[in-house]
Amino acid sequence: MHLLGLDIGSSSVKVSLVEANSGNLVASSFYPKQEMKITAHKAGWAEQEPELWWENLKLALAEVLSTANIDKESIESIGISYQMHGLVMVDKNQEVLRPSIIWCDSRAAVYGEKAFDEIGGQRCLTNLLNSPGNFTASKLKWVKENEPETFAKVDKIMLPGDYIAMKLTGEAQTTVSGLSEGIMWNFKENDLATMLFDNYGFSSDIIPEIVPTFATSGQLSAKTAAELGLSTKTKVSYRAGDQPNNALSLNVLNPGEIATTAGTSGVVYGVSSEIKYDPQSRVNTFAHVNHTQEDPRLGVLLCINGTGILNAWLKRMVAEDLSYEAMNDLASKVAIGSDGISILPFGNGAERVLQNKNIGSLFSGINFNIHGKGHLLRAAQEGIVFSFKYGMDIMKNIGIDASVIKAGKANMFLSPIFRETLAGISGATIELYNTDGSVGAARGAGVGSGYYKSFNEAFSNLKKLDVIEPNTQNVAAYQEAYENWKAELEKAIK
Numbered sequence: 116m117h118l119l120g121l122d123i124g125s126s127s128v129k130v131s132l133v134e135a136n137s138g139n140l141v142a143s144s145f146y147p148k149q150e151m152k153i154t155a156h157k158a159g160w161a162e163q164e165p166e167l168w169w170e171n172l173k174l175a176l177a178e179v180l181s182t183a184n185i186d187k188e189s190i191e192s193i194g195i196s197y198q199m200h201g202l203v204m205v206d207k208n209q210e211v212l213r214p215s216i217i218w219c220d221s222r223a224a225v226y227g228e229k230a231f232d233e234i235g236g237q238r239c240l241t242n243l244l245n246s247p248g249n250f251t252a253s254k255l256k257w258v259k260e261n262e263p264e265t266f267a268k269v270d271k272i273m274l275p276g277d278y279i280a281m282k283l284t285g286e287a288q289t290t291v292s293g294l295s296e297g298i299m300w301n302f303k304e305n306d307l308a309t310m311l312f313d314n315y316g317f318s319s320d321i322i323p324e325i326v327p328t329f330a331t332s333g334q335l336s337a338k339t340a341a342e343l344g345l346s347t348k349t350k351v352s353y354r355a356g357d358q359p360n361n362a363l364s365l366n367v368l369n370p371g372e373i374a375t376t377a378g379t380s381g382v383v384y385g386v387s388s389e390i391k392y393d394p395q396s397r398v399n400t401f402a403h404v405n406h407t408q409e410d411p412r413l414g415v416l417l418c419i420n421g422t423g424i425l426n427a428w429l430k431r432m433v434a435e436d437l438s439y440e441a442m443n444d445l446a447s448k449v450a451i452g453s454d455g456i457s458i459l460p461f462g463n464g465a466e467r468v469l470q471n472k473n474i475g476s477l478f479s480g481i482n483f484n485i486h487g488k489g490h491l492l493r494a495a496q497e498g499i500v501f502s503f504k505y506g507m508d509i510m511k512n513i514g515i516d517a518s519v520i521k522a523g524k525a526n527m528f529l530s531p532i533f534r535e536t537l538a539g540i541s542g543a544t545i546e547l548y549n550t551d552g553s554v555g556a557a558r559g560a561g562v563g564s565g566y567y568k569s570f571n572e573a574f575s576n577l578k579k580l581d582v583i584e585p586n587t588q589n590v591a592a593y594q595e596a597y598e599n600w601k602a603e604l605e606k607a608i609k
Contacts, residue, residue: 251297284333364555
């Protein structure tokens, strides 16, 4: 028996096939091999064609099936992880009406701020746990105000993972966890956020059927099964946003546990059983994958938009001839603090941690006589880590304190500088595991279909690959570098 995990990212779509009984990875692939196109018609905008996700899913799946060479009837169920906060709109024929406005698009922040003031900040925070900010509901408000002809055709709105599930089964559905990430769920009333819908002028009819995060929500349609080379017996039994799913992938499900990831964007995600929110909504609280009203599990999420994308940008601009490993080697020859260079990594749209300000990325302290390529590369990684530290201090103030941070050994966590700097400045032990979002989604599918009887069974073969303890000898150097970086940030956001 096999389980299939789909990870719908903004850079690529990854597909992994897991052997259900052992939990071992059989085959994995991603497409495109270069980063997926993000369209920005104006500064601060970011859109992708949902059909692009589907086409890349098909390419990655075809490669996985070719490599694995298994009986398609053996694939019991599919789990979906997806880029959070994106807006997909379809008409009555389930046709997409416009490109998806994705997570790093900043255009809707003004609508969220206005709604926060009009509804009342305290009312928003105690019911929605967040400001409407730049999230999915606010993106839809932007469409309503700026593209009324398109809005008039909307039958249902969905998050990116809901769209992929609809393509698989033909059914438009969503989850409480998904609705919460769009600021469309009222935690106090355990129902849709009609207070925000009323303010924005939406009918709740545009919300699809709500299904559990872990449950069989449909089977592959005959048309889709034929298109993908799969069986109509295969079920769709799990979906979650990429950050709750990353936490699931690491078996981070209980209060006090912390997961992190550092791909295009970076996230620190802490689980709580109590209502915790930042009064300024710089970190956000959503329903975790195992949240219920009776047994609350809430994910407090710090998101930094400009993480791996900064490292990738520097590779293209100044280190195109180097591999990422060679970039890390060159950066490691530079002392902690990068000899005075500070880089603010906020060049990928408005940052929640900065109260939706879009300050751009800033480089400071460069001296043409002493600084070289290695200094820039190290300063970039330090700047990313310091942005984590800045947000983790906010999390600590609301009761989410990190003593152990779990992550998959991938993306920025492949860099010794990155993980050692994070351990050194945070004081946390970092544990790295043999997992990623697509593998976690496959295991989530096994839970949702009932193949696994518990989360512990689903993650029984999760292996710890590395442990990074804080280097106490370097604490002063890290702290000095961080204070210099923070001073530059404070000047930038005045």
